[in-house]
Amino acid sequence: MIDLHCHSTASDGSCTPTELILMAKQSGLKALALTDHDNTNGLPEFELTAKKENFEAILGIELACKVPDQLRCHIVGLFIDRQCRQLQEMLTQIVQWRNQRNVQILERLAEVGKPLSLEFVKSFCPGKVLGRPHIAEALVARGHCQSRKEAFEQLIGRGCPAYVPRQAPAPQQCIEGIQAAGGLAIWAHPFSNSGLNTRNCKKIAMQLKEAGLDGIEAYYSMHKPSQTKAALKIAAELGLLVSGGSDFHGRQFPTLKLGVGCGKLKVPAEILPPLRQKALERRQALSI
Ligand code: AMP
Ligand code: FE
Ligand code: FE
Ligand code: ZN
Numbered sequence: 001m002i003d004l005h006c007h008s009t010a011s012d013g014s015c016t017p018t019e020l021i022l023m024a025k026q027s028g029l030k031a032l033a034l035t036d037h038d039n040t041n042g043l044p045e046f047e048l049t050a051k052k053e054n055f056e057a058i059l060g061i062e063l064a065c066k067v068p069d070q071l072r073c074h075i076v077g078l079f080i081d082r083q084c085r086q087l088q089e090m091l092t093q094i095v096q097w098r099n100q101r102n103v104q105i106l107e108r109l110a111e112v113g114k115p116l117s118l119e120f121v122k123s124f125c126p127g128k129v130l131g132r133p134h135i136a137e138a139l140v141a142r143g144h145c146q147s148r149k150e151a152f153e154q155l156i157g158r159g160c161p162a163y164v165p166r167q168a169p170a171p172q173q174c175i176e177g178i179q180a181a182g183g184l185a186i187w188a189h190p191f192s193n194s195g196l197n198t199r200n201c202k203k204i205a206m207q208l209k210e211a212g213l214d215g216i217e218a219y220y221s222m223h224k225p226s227q228t229k230a231a232l233k234i235a236a237e238l239g240l241l242v243s244g245g246s247d248f249h250g251r252q253f254p255t256l257k258l259g260v261g262c263g264k265l266k267v268p269a270e271i272l273p274p275l276r277q278k279a280l281e282r283r284q285a286l287s288i
Helices: 017-026 043-053 085-111 118-122 132-141 148-156 171-180 198-210 225-238 269-286
Strands: 031-034 056-066 072-078 184-188 215-220 241-245
Touching (some): 017 043, 043 056, 056 085, 072 171, 072 241, 085 118, 085 148, 118 132, 171 184, 171 198, 184 241, 184 269, 215 225, 225 241
Parallel strands (some): 184 215, 215 241
Antiparallel strands (some): 072 184
């Protein structure tokens, strides 16, 4: 088994890149991709530890983009060159948007009587990409909320008083940024968060494919077996590669485990060679 989607302390996970590699090895996984939100800062340590441990590490990222009709899609990039300028410029822009939004969220929290200073929130963010998970932790630590869940449900989740939407690139920009870095662009958790039925999922997959999408994350912790089956069918019909992962975040989502997700996830190692091959061809074409 393999796992091609997880988060470290460089975004909103609670394990360091080194801890992730050691856990993956211990659980018998054959490969692990680190796909932190909007940044590549965990990748040097991830790569170094993998080398020391003789373990296959795939360098990745996860970006959010907006598609028409208010729907948000997440695109995972796999096998990326973290030094690619085009990708890094896009990440700088995304982090700037995030920082502007964080200030707005804190203003709204103050308005509803739950003030937090930016400095205090930053103390919950070991990495450089500060987001709502860190604000949720700070709200709990200040006693404004009982739990992170309550923070999202009552204050900072969509539709709540301190919710501020985030600016995000268009799908094509995300896909281009990832591919410029030699990576594969994968539509992450197509059935999760978005409440899509199979027909709409296929429609969006077709739109994303027009924009250059390489693959679809058919195996995912929160996919029902019928959704995995539907995603595999869509991939076959559209000629997309298949990927899969747990979306492990550590103690942020404690019921979710690396590799096995909620317990039943199995991402077959057989999906890796075609992904590796396409990434190799892309790198050769770009001479990187
Ligand atoms: P942001 O990118 O700042 O909008 O935050 C999104 C992140 O918040 C997701 O990647 C999740 O890790 C986390 N998140 C979103 N909704 C919830 C929720 N209801 N409970 C806990 N964490 C959540
Ligand atoms: Fe996350
Ligand atoms: Fe995601
Ligand atoms: Zn994720």
